[in-house]
Amino acid sequence: KRVAILISGRGSNMAALIDAAEAPDYPAEIVGVFSNKLDAPGLDFARDHGIPTAAVSHKDFASREAFDAVIDETLAGWNVDYVCLAGFMRIFSAGFAQKWVGRMLNIHPSLLPLHKGLKPQQQALDAGDVESGCTVHWVIPDLDDGPTILQARVPVELGDTADTLAERILVEEHKTYPRALAMVVRGEIRFPG
Ligand code: GRF
Numbered sequence: 774k775r776v777a778i779l780i781s782g783r784g785s786n787m788a789a790l791i792d793a794a795e796a797p798d799y800p801a802e803i804v805g806v807f808s809n810k811l812d813a814p815g816l817d818f819a820r821d822h823g824i825p826t827a828a829v830s831h832k833d834f835a836s837r838e839a840f841d842a843v844i845d846e847t848l849a850g851w852n853v854d855y856v857c858l859a860g861f862m863r864i865f866s867a868g869f870a871q872k873w874v875g876r877m878l879n880i881h882p883s884l885l886p887l888h889k890g891l892k893p894q895q896q897a898l899d900a901g902d903v904e905s906g907c908t909v910h911w912v913i914p915d916l917d918d919g920p921t922i923l924q925a926r927v928p929v930e931l932g933d934t935a936d937t938l939a940e941r942i943l944v945e946e947h948k949t950y951p952r953a954l955a956m957v958v959r960g961e962i963r964f965p966g
Contacts, residue, residue, distance in 0.1 A: 774854040774958040777805045779844070779861040784815015785943065786859035786880055786950050791822050793951030801958045805851040807844060809863050825851065831863055841869035857954060858912060870914040875964035877912040878957065880950050882942045884924060885910060889917035894942065895935040904928050905938060907946045909953035911964050920965050923953040 776794070778787045787806060794803045806819040808828045819826050827847045834840040840863075848856060858879040870877075883893035885908040888900070897905040906926040913919035925945035929938060956962045 774801045775804045775852055776801045776855045776857060776954065776958070777807060777848055777851055777853045778803060778819075778857045778859050779807050779809075780813050780815045780859050781808060781810050781862040782813050782815065782860050784813060784818055784859065786946055787815045787857075788818050789947035790857060790859065790951055790954060791819065791824065793955075795822070799951075800955055801855070804853060805847070807847055809840075809861070815860075837864070837866040838868065841866045845869060845872070855954070855958060856912075857950070859950070864916060865912075865914070867914045870912060874913055875911065878909055878922065878950075878954065879912050879917070879919075880907060880909050880946055880953075881917050882907050882939060882946065884908060884926065885917060885921065892935065894938045897929065898933060898935060898938065902929055905942060907942050907949055909950055922957065922962055923949055925949045 778790060780787050791803050793799055794801055803824055805825045808816055809831045811828045811830055816826050816828060829843050831840045856873060856877040883897060884906045888896035904926050906924055908924045909922045911919040911922060927941045927945055
């Protein structure tokens, strides 16, 4: 199966997916990385691994729909079966999101449905949670919503800051996302319904 990854920044989850997909027995191929930030650090990693990249700023488009059309064309050009969002910080138009339902995954650093949106690690600390983690889920038009594919848990430790908690969660993200994608492309997990 052909998979594209959408990023906006660091791209450590993208890198984990690329690394995993380089194993001969991995069931998916990463065929392109798209960024809405022209200078996203993750783009260099992708290029170094011989993966086609496209960087297009959303700021050059008058509407969400117009920008999403460019993403859609790019994905079509790569002949993509599945899309992984990995730190992609743009909200989609409903039409684009709907079109990709069942073929688009996201990772979020909380135990969804807890702590959607920005700074989920700080949200977990503020809530006094004793555990946190990450969730890989199907993307639906609502932000950080959609059926769960896989979760991993970590403890919240005494003295944690948002940064130390984020770091502990990130270690799990890098294992969980490649695992979840493999299960999806193997057909072991399907979008419900
Ligand atoms: C990760 O914590 C991911 O779960 C969230 O944004 C962060 C992106 O980090 N959606 P990276 O770009 O993958 O390093």
